[in-house]
Amino acid sequence: MQFLFTQLDPVPIEVRQALQAKGWTVGHLPFRKVVFQPPSEPPDWPHHEAVVITSKQAAKWFADHAPPNAPPVAAVGAATHALLEAADCWFRDAPPANADELVTRLRQRIGTRPTRLLFLCGNKTKATVPDAFPDGECTLYKVYATRKLSKVFPPVAPNSMVYFQAPTTALDYFSSFQTSPPRVAVIGPSTAATVRRLGWTIDFQPSRPETAALIRELPAPDQLALKARE
Incomplete structure (x- = not known):
């Protein structure tokens, strides 16, 4: 079978x-296939508390393009963390299984204080993480697209x-x-x-x-x- x-x-x-x-x-x-998109302008890395990653494609982009002084990463899954071996990852020791668990862990870490998160995503990525935070606290940054x-x-x-x-x-x-x-x-x-x-x-x-x-x-x-x- x-x-x-x-x-x-x-x-x-x-x-x-x-x-x-x-x-x-x-x-x-x-x-589908993945097409990495060169962003129109680079992210404002220093002004974000963390970079949020929920896909291996976004992790690959981060590994290739993030500067050495990039913010720490909040990511899902062991396989995604394996692609981020050089990054400072908040949840590496016990990765959240999915975006819903990631939101819970972020809320536990950040609490209710204001924050600024940079969400690396694709054109089809569900907005689970951005929707969980007030407007202006989680910026979407599309780094790849999928094509049939x-x-x-x-x-x-x-x-x-x-x-x-x-x-x-x-x-x-x-x-x-x-x-x-x-x-x-x-x-x-x-x-x-x-x-x-x-x-x-x-x-x-x-x-x-x-x-x-x-x-x-x-x-x-x-x-x-x-x-x-x-």
């Missing part, structure tokens, strides 16, 4: 190997489970195929909500929106098939 990732980046080798050890064939079905790769994608094999890691990937799948996947896996509440709005059944969702939870909790294909027959 095939497990298809729909993320922008290639599947990390350690993730691929872990799922293969469980008996899965791992595939990659990206619907093609209007025609190869058919998905009937024994596949398609893994959606963001609401946009589920919407892209539907716009490309106009039907539901053979089996559906999701990560995160917002992606799950989008999948349900499309009328699809979720066959697997890890207990936490983390790759480690996916690897640990995803059943082997034969166990999944047995569960489906029960």
